[in-house]
């Protein structure tokens with residue numbers, strides 16, 4: 745295991761977690777099949793990308809508080825990967841003023857990320873305590889694997905905290921949002937190919 749690349753080690757753990765949670769969701773076929781599809785696509789051969797250079801932002805100081813919520817094997821894998829990430833602030837028009845300094849995201853599987861696999865687009869989101877990643881939508885279906893705390897919302901539902909190891913499923917085009925609570929939100933998201 746120790747000779748695995750940090751990206752492989754982290755995505756192997758994340759894919760296993762998504763598959764395990766999804767396979768238990770026998771009462772919700774949409775979540776089950778989306779999660780299992782993410783895991784299958786993660787196992788496809790990687791294709792090269794043109795990665796952005798690694799870049800850290802001040803909000804990344806929140807990572808230690810996120811790690812305190814996480815399983816130790818995931819922390820070790822994520823810590824090894826983190827120096828390769830190009831953390832960026834997203835311009836989101838409906839955000840509150842605390843968003844720019846209270847959020848960062850980094851592409852993992854993407855043409856500008858570390859690798860591509862099976863048409864998945866994936867990234868890491870970090871949201872500081874008390875900060876909201878505002879309501880948005882997008883055509884691709886989405887699965888989040890929750891790494892640390894945080895709360896999620898989608899149209900027609902209430903805010904809820906899946907907790908570390910939980911998954912969130914956003915059907916295509918649904919309005920959704922997330923926020924840090926008393927602990928930062930750290931999660932990896934996957935947009936499924938159509």
Ligand SMILES: [Fe+2]
Nearest residue numbers: 882886914920
């Ligand atoms: Fe989203």
